[in-house]
Amino acid sequence: xxxxxxxxxxxxxxxxxxxxxxxxxxxxxxxxxxxxxxxxxxxxxxxxxxxxxxxxxxxxxxxxxxxxxxxxxxxxxxxxxxxxxxxxxxxxxxxxxxxxxxxxxxxxxxxxxxxxxxxxxxxxxxxxxxxxxxxxxxxxxxxxxxxxxxxxxxxxxxxxxxxxxxxx
Numbered sequence: 001x002x003x004x005x006x007x008x009x010x011x012x013x014x015x016x017x018x019x020x021x022x023x024x025x026x027x028x029x030x031x032x033x034x035x036x037x038x039x040x041x042x043x044x045x046x047x048x049x050x051x052x053x054x055x056x057x058x059x060x061x062x063x064x065x066x067x068x069x070x071x072x073x074x075x076x077x078x079x080x081x082x083x084x085x086x087x088x089x090x091x092x093x094x095x096x097x098x099x100x101x102x103x104x105x106x107x108x109x110x111x112x113x114x115x116x117x118x119x120x121x122x123x124x125x126x127x128x129x130x131x132x133x134x135x136x137x138x139x140x141x142x143x144x145x146x147x148x149x150x151x152x153x154x155x156x157x158x159x160x161x162x163x164x165x166x167x168x
Contacts, residue, residue: 008136010116
């Protein structure tokens with residue numbers, strides 16, 4: 001299986017990946033692209049490295065082709081793969097994943113813009129409101145376009161926080 005997690009900045013994509021896929025002892029593997037594994041799942045990028053940006057955010061913006069080659073290699077090895085973040089949330093990656101469509105699940109992680117900004121500021125991020133809005137629009141559009149091919153599922157991370165109100 002290939003799990004593709006997309007969503008706006010501050011929506012909780014990395015937290016979702018860590019909670020759902022990366023429990024237990026982790027190993028960072030240096031290969032075509034660095035990935036983190038717990039023996040069951042291989043998540044592109046580095047996780048639990050003590051910095052705010054984890055996952056594919058630890059990879060170069062030009063890593064798209066290398067990520068695709070790494071996915072091919074891990075598929076050939078029969079591994080479960082986790083792709084998360086802005087570097088994989090693009091048409092080139094989605095078109096590449098079409099060859100594996102029956103084995104791909106697309107997950108949109110979202111919350112209100114207000115909540116994204118609150119989380120980002122609490123983490124010390126300087127990401128702008130405009131960037132958060134742009135990533136929300138891009139994620140929503142890609143989800144709507146590809147969900148039928150990849151058994152799309154949307155998860156509101158804010159709804160899980162009791163007592164918080166959503167505003168958008």
